Amino acid sequence: MIEVVVIAPVRAYREAMAAVVERASDMSVLSHVPSTTEALAAVSRRQPTAVLLDFSVGEVAEAVASLRRTAPSSRVIGMGINETRAHAEAVVRCAVAGASGFVDADQPLIDLLAAVRVSCVGQSPCSPRVAALLLQTxxxxxxxxxxxxxxxxxxxxxxxxxxxxxxxxxxxxxxxxxxxxxxxxxxxxxxxxxxxxxxxxxxxxxxxxxxxxxxxxxxxxxxxxxxxxxx
Known part of the structure; x- marks a missing residue:
């Protein structure tokens, strides 16, 4: 079973993602929290298979680095990435910090589940748009x-x-x-x-x-x- 932690500040958005993950037969939600601080407490107790980290949390690259230090076996996937320069720069820094993949803001939820599954087998999911952001940055x-x-x-x-x-x-x-x-x-x-x-x-x-x-x-x-x- 793939255990997932969801980090997103907006409660309705976070709960919607958690519900989608729970409906997948091969996944379960270990925790869904609004901040990195709460997520670190959760992953320190039990390392999840994957962490879904919304880019609206702020300090996103630092969050990736902290999650990787606390739960080195967990795959961290950035989500909700838009085409702003700030997000483009953050994508590069998150990749350096140890993020396993990225899902942009326009991808459907089914792509989010696919990204989790792909990351769990050692691959790095990344949409063409995010790849373009990496190149441009x-x-x-x-x-x-x-x-x-x-x-x-x-x-x-x-x-x-x-x-x-x-x-x-x-x-x-x-x-x-x-x-x-x-x-x-x-x-x-x-x-x-x-x-x-x-x-x-x-x-x-x-x-x-x-x-x-x-x-x-x-x-x-x-x-x-x-x-x-x-x-």
Whole structure:
């Protein structure tokens, strides 16, 4: 059974989503709460399979980071994403903070359930519109940098500027850092798998990385700050 926590400030909206989840034969609602603080209390007691996080909560990237620290096995899915620049920037920061996928504001509730199921098998659901927001945001952030985390040797720990990457390479690298496969990236960006492979190779070469696994988790926010910022 897929256990879900729903976080949304508006009670009617939150209860409607919870009711839809409960009607699914393979899901149950562990808790539905209006704030991240209450959600953290719930997930600390029992880690859910997935957390549905409405983008209207505010401090959304910080919320993702906090949820991932408290419940590292839970998949966090951002929902209710619109086309504003603020949401576009927040999508990127949430992806860096560990969000597993995104559902935009125009998608039907059935897509929300599908996103939960897809995330639970290790994939990263993301609508074409959200993928476009990621691309456009990365194009506006030419000074995005990459930094190594603990445990990376051979000079991998030093931050390297990504200014030499093209906008498309930065977008592919961002999606790869979320764990998407070449096929998933190709599907989201509407390009060929061989093109994705070429971009990945170029990213590794330009950033001096040894393998694809070194991309994952190595994105550091540009002018907007780190993964815990929301701007």
């Amino acid at each position: 990365m194009q506006r952030r030419p000074d995005t940098t990459w930094a190594g985390g603990p445990g990376h040797g051979g000079g991998m720990g030093a931050s390297r500027p990504a200014a030499s990457l093209t906008p498309r390479e930065r977008t592919v690298a961002e999606l790869a850092s979320r764990g998407l496969t070449n096929r998933q990236i190709a599907r989201q960006l509407f390009i060929g798998e061989s093109t994705v492979k070429s971009h990945i190779h170029s990213v590794l070469t330009k950033l001096g990385l040894r393998g694809r696994e070194d991309i994952v988790g190595r994105l550091v926010g540009g002018p907007a700050g780190d993964a815990g910022s929301t701007g």
